[in-house]
Amino acid sequence: MKIKYNPGLIIASVLIFVAIAVNAQSIQIKDGLYYKMGMLYTGVHVEHYDNKQPKAQYEIKNGALDGLTLFYYESGSKKEQSSYKEGKKDGTWINWSEKGSKIAEAHYVSDKKHGAWFIWDEKGNLLYEMHYRMGEKTGIWKMYDASGKLINERTHQGTN
Numbered sequence: 001m002k003i004k005y006n007p008g009l010i011i012a013s014v015l016i017f018v019a020i021a022v023n024a025q026s027i028q029i030k031d032g033l034y035y036k037m038g039m040l041y042t043g044v045h046v047e048h049y050d051n052k053q054p055k056a057q058y059e060i061k062n063g064a065l066d067g068l069t070l071f072y073y074e075s076g077s078k079k080e081q082s083s084y085k086e087g088k089k090d091g092t093w094i095n096w097s098e099k100g101s102k103i104a105e106a107h108y109v110s111d112k113k114h115g116a117w118f119i120w121d122e123k124g125n126l127l128y129e130m131h132y133r134m135g136e137k138t139g140i141w142k143m144y145d146a147s148g149k150l151i152n153e154r155t156h157q158g159t160n
Contacts, residue, residue: 027041027045032064032087033063033064033087034058034060034063034064034065035063040062040063041060041063042060042061042062042063043060044057044058044059044060045057045058045060046058049074051074053072053074053075053076054070054072054076055071055072055074056069056070056071056072057069057070059084061086064084064086064087065084065087066084066085066086066087067083067084068081068082068083069081069082069083069084070082073098075098077096077098077099077100078096078100079095079096079098080093080094080095080096081093081094083108085110088108088110088111089108089111089112090108090109090110090111091107091108092105092106092107093105093106093107093108094106097122099122101120101122101123101124102120102124103119103120103121103122104117104118104119104120105117105118106118107132109134112132112134112135113132113135114132114133114134114135115131115132116129116130116131117129117130117131117132118130121146123146125144125146125147125148126144126148127143127144127146128141128142128143128144129141129142129144131156133158136156136158136159137156137158138156138157138158139155139156139158140153140154140155140156141153141154141155141156
């Protein structure tokens with residue numbers, strides 16, 4: 001009995017194997033840029049813990065962070081959300097405790113601290129309120145105790 005080979009099936013199998021092998025290539029970071037197979041990477045890159053939960057997720061464009069970057073606790077809850085534009089910090093950054101409480105919020109413009117920054121305790125009590133203008137301390141900075149009572153205040157003049 002003669003065995004017939006289906007060339008279409010063989011070609012399809014080879015293409016699937018190649019596609020799997022190409023997608024299995026890992027991301028390399030060189031000089032702050034992300035590469036895949038020696039080329040600047042564009043896409044979403046996800047890293048996982050051993051328990052298969054996501055550890056980090058990066059939006060990358062032309063090798064640079066561009067968009068949201070998310071970090072997770074091993075339990076799967078969100079730890080940090082940061083934002084980049086063309087490799088520079090840009091936008092709102094938020095941190096959460098492992099229990100899900102927002103514990104920090106910060107803002108950047110073109111890699112510089114800009115706008116209001118807040119830090120809370122695990123119970124949601126505001127502890128610090130700070131302000132920046134293009135990387136420089138500005139405005140009234142406030143510190144509170146755990147009951148919400150203002151305990152310190154300082155004014156920054158900034159040169160911008």
